Amino acid sequence: EVQLVESGGGLIQPGGSQRLSCEASGFIVSNNYMNWVRQAPGKGLEWVSVIYSGGTTYYADSVKGRFTISRDNSKNTLYLQMDSLRVEDTAVYYCAREGPYYDRSGHQFAPDVFDVWGQGTTVTVSS
């Protein structure tokens, strides 16, 4: 079964650090584009970061320079290292697999589809 399971959330003081993990089963993390998406309380979804299968990474402007996405191929696990945390980083953090989808004529849809999501892990930044 294709599945993602996040862990590592908790209560952190402003300025602190935390590392989130996302363990995959049923597929190989390093063969896919993998993302972190967050949802602040009562708010919509916000894309946070992506790591391509080739290792290239991108970040939302709101977390650039503070968050680092990585993966451990031997553990088939995705990570998000969060440093210099702020109150506004409080959210449920989801990892999501991104994949290309095509129409009947072979045209690839853009953007890609987030077709597998984890159940989320809650990060609360508060003093």
Added chain:
Amino acid sequence: QSVLTQPPSVSGTPGQRVTISCTGSSSSIGAGYDVHWYQQLPGTAPKLLIYGNTDRPSGVPDRFSGSKSGTSASLAITGLQAEDEAYYFCQSYDAALSAHVVFGGGTKLTVL
């Protein structure tokens, strides 16, 4: 404030048809980028509902349909059922921004 604009809430009674709009701009949906829709049931992770503007993954009932025109997209739900009560998010891309993808703010569907 989300790049893609959705109504905060919609409601309907069982059996009715409801629609949820997702309005972008000339650099997102209007530029030809595709729209995907996700359903988030209470306390659960988002689930892919519609991809490529109109297509349904296997297992999604045909009561759910999507469309796209100009700078907007819509999700329609016919034969509304109690279990459809959830949040619905649209997703696309905006070439004017540095974000990898953009999401709508989400719409809460209430089945009365």
